[in-house]
Amino acid sequence: MTPSTFGPYTFDHAMPDTLADHMHFQHTLQHTQNPDDIRARLADGRTSYQHLCQMHSARGLEATWANGAGAGRIVVPHIRDGLEGSGLDALARHLAATAADKRLILDGERAPMQDAPWLAAGWVLDVHSAGASIDLSARTWPTDPRVHERPASDLLAPDLLELYAELVTVGKIGDTGETDPAVAFENDLQDEEKRLFVLTESGAVLGAALLTPAPPGRGRGIHMLGVRPSCRGQGLGLALHAHLLAVAAQTHSKHGSRQGGGTNWDNHPMRRIFERNGAVLTEQKQFIRP
The missing domain is CATH 3.40.630 (Aminopeptidase)
Known part of the structure; x- marks a missing residue:
């Protein structure tokens, strides 16, 4: 400069x-x-x-x-x-x-x-979001027997596509800003270190999330892909998020907004999940130049 x-x-x-x-x-x-x-x-x-x-x-x-x-x-x-x-x-x-x-x-x-x-x-205000930071050493979170890890290559498996089809009727897929799964997960499918976690009940996929890699001692990234709208209000999102925090805490000391902890500022249900699982929320604004 x-x-x-x-x-x-x-x-x-x-x-x-x-x-x-x-x-x-x-x-x-x-x-x-x-x-x-x-x-x-x-x-x-x-x-x-x-x-x-x-x-x-x-x-x-x-x-x-x-x-x-x-x-x-x-x-x-x-x-x-x-x-x-x-x-x-x-x-x-x-x-x-x-x-x-x-x-x-x-x-x-x-x-x-x-x-x-x-x-x-x-500058133009493009996205108004909430960043979430969690001290993974401060407490413990329960694992959920309904949550299972699957290969990241399963992101476009038929039962996951059924989940996305329901999610896009009310919004985007997770925090990607996309509605087409092939576009939303293009980079994730090429990353062999990404870990996919799926919450199932009676053989049906009710929710899914990704755990992304980060160096030990830094934040572990959690990306909530979503819970079926027809099943919301039952604590499934809270349980899925807590399960991933429990997994992340095995190898990492924190989870932060720069590693994927966040949601839209007006997404009050997700903000409540973060807060109930011990997150500290900070306001974030994203600007672009047209």
């Missing part, structure tokens, strides 16, 4: 001698990125200092974010407490100029939930 200024604000990127400040700021805002992982990615070329961006003012570091190469990636800015008004305006305009091909996520743990600066800079 070529250093630039916007009023009293300066934009540049981290350097070897400023990397510690960059990571300290992220940890202050409960950033989930492992600092050792950042160093490893820098060392083997998976990222570069040019991608670790930051914004300064006279009071010091105001915001940090990663702006990787390639369209379609996401940018999650970590904004210092108290940055308002002209500071948010400057950040929103700078990102509109330098990350317009990315999706921008504001997370309530890391940024103020103010729409106006982003809308004024040309």
Whole structure:
């Protein structure tokens, strides 16, 4: 990034001698990125200092974010407490100029939930969601004898397709935003580490979820594909989610929003499931540039 200024604000990127400040700021805002992982990615070329961006003012570091190469990636800015008004305006305009091909996520743990600066800079609010983080070491969850693991290749099995056919009558498939299973699970079917869990009763599939891989010590991703609408209100979603948390807790210490813990902000039944199973919810907003 070529250093630039916007009023009293300066934009540049981290350097070897400023990397510690960059990571300290992220940890202050409960950033989930492992600092050792950042160093490893820098060392083997998976990222570069040019991608670790930051914004300064006279009071010091105001915001940090990663702006990787390639369209379609996401940018999650970590904004210092108290940055308002002209500071948010400057950040929103700078990102509109330098990350317009990315999706921008504001997370309530890391940024103020103010729409106006982003809308004024040309961003459009696309998705309003709830992120869920769970400490997997804080409690235990019951496994459910009705839940069985099946190969991820079964995602398009006939009995699962029957489940999806009912799900799409009331919405999308899980958190994919898709209605066509072949499109929704295209990437999952190519990932041999994905684990499929299916809740069945009397031979019928009533619900399904995916457990996604993550390095030990980091979050384990849980993606609730859905429970049959005709069977909702019976606690099946709560039981399926608890079962996957029990499985995830065998090898991981946490489950977080960056690993697939979340739902639409207005999906109150799913939010209640998260909360009853011990999740801490944070507001998240996703912006795009048309």
